[in-house]
Amino acid sequence: EFIIEGMIPCGMSFLSGAPKIRKSFMALQMEISVATGQPFLGHSTLQCDVAYFDLEGSKSRISTRADRMSVKIPRNVFITNEITERLADGLIDKIQWLHRERPSIRFIVIDTYSRARGSYKTFGANAYDADVSLLEPVQRMAIEENIAILFIHHDKKGAGFAADSFERMSGTMGISGSADSVLNLIADGKRFDGKATLEYTPRDAKGGEINLVFDERFGEWQEVVELSKQDIRGNPICDWIISNAPEKGKLGEFIPYDDIFK
Numbered sequence: 001e002f003i004i005e006g007m008i009p010c011g012m013s014f015l016s017g018a019p020k021i022r023k024s025f026m027a028l029q030m031e032i033s034v035a036t037g038q039p040f041l042g043h044s045t046l047q048c049d050v051a052y053f054d055l056e057g058s059k060s061r062i063s064t065r066a067d068r069m070s071v072k073i074p075r076n077v078f079i080t081n082e083i084t085e086r087l088a089d090g091l092i093d094k095i096q097w098l099h100r101e102r103p104s105i106r107f108i109v110i111d112t113y114s115r116a117r118g119s120y121k122t123f124g125a126n127a128y129d130a131d132v133s134l135l136e137p138v139q140r141m142a143i144e145e146n147i148a149i150l151f152i153h154h155d156k157k158g159a160g161f162a163a164d165s166f167e168r169m170s171g172t173m174g175i176s177g178s179a180d181s182v183l184n185l186i187a188d189g190k191r192f193d194g195k196a197t198l199e200y201t202p203r204d205a206k207g208g209e210i211n212l213v214f215d216e217r218f219g220e221w222q223e224v225v226e227l228s229k230q231d232i233r234g235n236p237i238c239d240w241i242i243s244n245a246p247e248k249g250k251l252g253e254f255i256p257y258d259d260i261f262k
Helices: 023-036 059-068 091-101 115-117 128-144 173-176 236-243 258-262
Strands: 001-002 011-017 051-054 077-080 105-111 149-152 181-187 197-200 207-213 220-223
Touching: 001 023, 001 051, 011 023, 011 128, 011 173, 023 059, 023 220, 059 077, 091 105, 091 128, 105 115, 105 128, 115 149, 115 236, 128 173, 173 181, 207 258, 236 258
Parallel strands: 011 149, 011 181, 051 077, 051 105, 105 149
Antiparallel strands: 181 197, 197 207, 207 220
């Protein structure tokens, strides 16, 4: 069962990208889409309550981002930055307890994996086995509870030279091997140009990629839609203008672009 069709299944997923590429903005956008049942970048969603564990931010940071967005955060998105447990000492039990207390919460974003991991060591095990042994209980619990857990993660240094998107994530291949879906946000050109490609590779679906651009005004990612001169439908802005055009011979109306976008 997918929470975001073809991208985020019930189980454990990772969204990885370079630092400061605006992964957290994307995660917040995902949660609003799921909470309202609206499509995320053209992919249908299974409407449910969602939770956001911000392990490295502050309340003011989320509020500042939310104020810019074209869609306000709905009441069934629950955000906290007061989680102190880590994967090795109680975080899995807390997520399970949260879902059982409020079964409507079925999508949980944890930002970031590095903070959630904490200082985890398994004596006598190599790094790959250590990652697998840490994540296996998370995946098993998520599947048993039929919920989706998404970790926000960083790319490793030199990730741009990796031929395989699974090799981009920091850590061993045990992370990508354990995940039910891996999403990579890859900058096209310079990191701050706002152009990127989202690659998504779920275990039980085809996967694909989407060309994106980041709109600084609203703090949102948008799909780049190629338009032909013959057909400008498909772009939501153009489609709205066409649908709301005044009747022939009647006076039109001036509306600011920002209002149309919202």
